[in-house]
Amino acid sequence: MKISIIGQPNVGKSSLFTRLTGVGVITSNYPGTTVEFEESAITRGGTRITFRDLPGTYSITGNSDDELVVTKDILSRDADAFLLVVDSTNPEPSLVLAMETLELGVPAIIALNKIDVGNKLFDIDHDALSETLGVPVVPVSAKTGEGIDALADAIVAGSAAVSGHRIRYDSHIEEYLLGLEATLGRTEFSARGIAVKTLEASKPFSGLAPSETVSLAEAYSRIFEESHGESIDVHIARDRFGDAHIVASKAFAKTTRQRTLSEKISDLTTDVMTGIPILIGVLALTFLTFVAVGTFLDELIADAYDAYVGTAIIDYGQANFGTFGAAVFEGIDTSIVTLLGLVVPYIMVFYILLGILEDTGYLPRAVVLLDNAMHRMGLHGGAFIPMLMGLGCNVPAIMGVRTIKSRREKIILSTIIAMAVPCSAQLAIIIGITGRYAGLGMSFAIFAILLALAVVAGAVMDRVMRFEPTNLALELPPLSMPMPRNVLLKMWYRVKDFFVIAAPLLVVGSIAIELLLSYGLLDKLIDPMSFLTVGILGLPAATIVAFIVGIIRKEMAAGMLITLAAAQGLTLATFMTPDQFAVFGLVMAIYIPCLATIAAMWREIGWKETLAVSTLSIIVAIAAGAAMNLALGLF
Amino acid sequence: MATTDNREDYLINILRLSGDGDGVVRTSELSDLMGVSPASVSEMVKTLSEEGLVDYVRYKGATLTERGRELAMKIRRKHHIAERFLTDVMDMDMEDAHQEACRFEHHMSDESADKLCRMIGPKIDDDCAYCTDPCHDAGAMIGDTPLSELEKGGCGRISYLKCEDAEKIKKLISMGFVPGRDVSMVSAVSGNGPRIVKVGDSAIALDKELSSLIYIESAN
Known part of the structure; x- marks a missing residue:
């Protein structure tokens, strides 16, 4: 059984990989640590599972090196299921990537990571999340080891599922998607997923679509941009974030809390x-x-x-x-x-x-x-x-x-x-x-x-x-106490x-x-x-x-x-x-x-x-x- | 207000008759189009000329000054925005919408025009070149500031992203800079240095160039 791990930078993907396999990957708090992927196998309950730690990416639409490694892995259909890592301390952005992946109709399990901290910030109803998305959701903490066994058991039991959730797009986009899906032949992925990716002009995926679908999608995007004054991929991203916000608000209730000491120190380090x-x-x-x-x-x-x-x-x-x-x-x-x-x-x-x-x-x-x-x-x-x-x-x-x-x-x-x-x-x-x-x-x-x-x-x-010219765009993770074991x-x-x-x-x-x-x-x-x-x-x-x-x-x-x-x-x-x-x-x-x-x-x-x-x-x-x-x- | 409305109607009509502002418009043409006496037209044209909005040429007619032309176009743009809003969103028929828009155009603020634009994103099928795309430069108008210009502690909602380079937009979108999401400025390292901003619950550092591609509707 082969499992590929997908998640954004800083969600604790590599730490989770290390916990699951016991094999060391250098985990660091900045993007680009995993340029190529790491692979390691364990045997659990008589089943051999090979985990593959893919590089952290913010999305699977673009053409950056990291994204291409991930899309190539998805397209190869080598993995039997995907382990999607969502950061329970900041769920929305990582849910967006998870939902973008689920939309392709691949079997998946969600690991709700950093649950030890997440539980302090939110009242988390992971069953509600599982129900909304239609895939198993297992709360874990790669840091403390909490939930790792349950996650491994869920994987071995083959409980990975194909999500039935549909991201709600703008009504025009929904119409376009119907039009595109009609032109698509059978693919190994969900027709809707491929249609969305084709509309977004995401090269690796649109390659799966026949050329008539691609040219139709191009025509749709032109019409959309002319009439909405916004490019279609921006609008798709906007809707995806909107949907992730709704999904997140059902499962994560914000608790009132004081600003933590680490947040106060964090402010000092950035001023x-x-x-x-x-x-x-x-x-x-x-x-x-x-x-x-x-x-x-x-x-x-x-x-x-x-x-x-x-x-x-x-x-x-x-x-x-x-x-x-x-x-x-x-x-x-x-x-x-x-x-x-x-x-x-x-x-x-x-x-x-x-x-x-x-x-x-x-x-x-x-x-x-x-x-x-x-x-x-x-x-x-x-x-x-x-x-x-x-x-x-x-x-x-x-x-x-x-x-x-x-x-x-x-x-x-x-x-x-x-x-x-x-x-x-x-x-x-x-x-x-x-x-x-x-x-x-x-x-x-x-x-x-x-x-x-x-x-x-x-x-x-x-x-x-x-x-x-070069650009700087870097996420600043929250400050945290290093664990001697990890160091x-x-x-x-x-x-x-x-x-x-x-x-x-x-x-x-x-x-x-x-x-x-x-x-x-x-x-x-x-x-x-x-x-x-x-x-x-x-x-x-x-x-x-x-x-x-x-x-x-x-x-x-x-x-x-x-x-x-x-x-x-x-x-x-x-x-x-x-x-x-x-x-x-x-x-x-x-x-x-x-x-x-x-x-x-x-x-x-x-x-x-x-x-x-x-x-x-x-x-x-x-x-x-x-x-x-x-x-x-x-x- | 009636006089203001009237004034603005004259400006729009001069604009229309002059083929968007260059030619001289005869007093008689205006009186025909608007159904008023040539004397009233002459009087109004004189007033407009005193205000510096038209140049009045005796026995020939009037041409719009640069300022007059700009004002006329702005009003006409609002007319088309209102018209489109009434037909597309309010489901009104074209004739009624036109009549209604003739009243709206004089009272709509620049800000609400922009907001309507963003809501409907209309493409106007009209005879004038300028108004085929009345929302074309909505972004450059008031209400939207580049994120890079936000004061420390300031916050707002992402309105749109603007850049020729699609890869840069993709990168920003994937990091969560999506229209409709809230952003706030944590700090700027220096005038030209990176900005540390919060989008949702994530803290992200962006250099000045990238942060200037993100336009926000500022809340303060």
């Missing part, structure tokens, strides 16, 4: 006078928490590793194997140190903080408040979210660029992410290495330089590239990817590098490149190896530094001076994105631009590093 200080406060607090918790855990883990493991792995390798075996063990040790020093303190902490920010519903507010500032950089507020994601890993951030329509903004945003947004591995270098050996003040100086770089790069590209689960799904993809690469890469080092193959690079490392940047010549390795993955560069120091019989602390650590951290943060990021950029903005951005990043990194080297030399 400019209070919103901007709150935004700065939230970002500063998040950042400082990240640095404080990150460095604390980093040191705790490093000390523990030294105390309990120390050089045991390396010693074992050297004692029992030859050059080759010893190098393998050294590679393993380096990757363990890197993983422990990176994943736990920085990546996990970052994703926990990001999850909290996402689940409070605050991020869309930040997007709106930052819109003006982002315009100066040739972007719009929406670019803030990929930038923030980029602090975890640049790859999904660059992939997030796909949701932006304007090519110019795609390029500007990719450039800023690749050059000026440090990923968690770069953050670990800036905070965990530069910060530890040159002082946290130096870390903050590097962050300030990166921020300035982002602003300058954006402003310059904004001037140089031809303007393309931790999301963190786990995101970190899991890192373990599955990055960790094995890291181990293999570290071993390969150790081998190259122990056979002295990398040394050949050190001298020819010393004009750059020693001459321009004032760093030890051997750091070129770390920079080269960093092209593959930034985490490996961090581990590499330890290995390089050890190769010269030094500890990390004595390998470079504080000033050198500062220059190293800055150059590492800017120069060439890692291979995975390059690949992602190649896909999103094309190879020429990717090549240009990568080259630019080397030049800017060297220039910034050289300038910092000179500046620090003066004091």
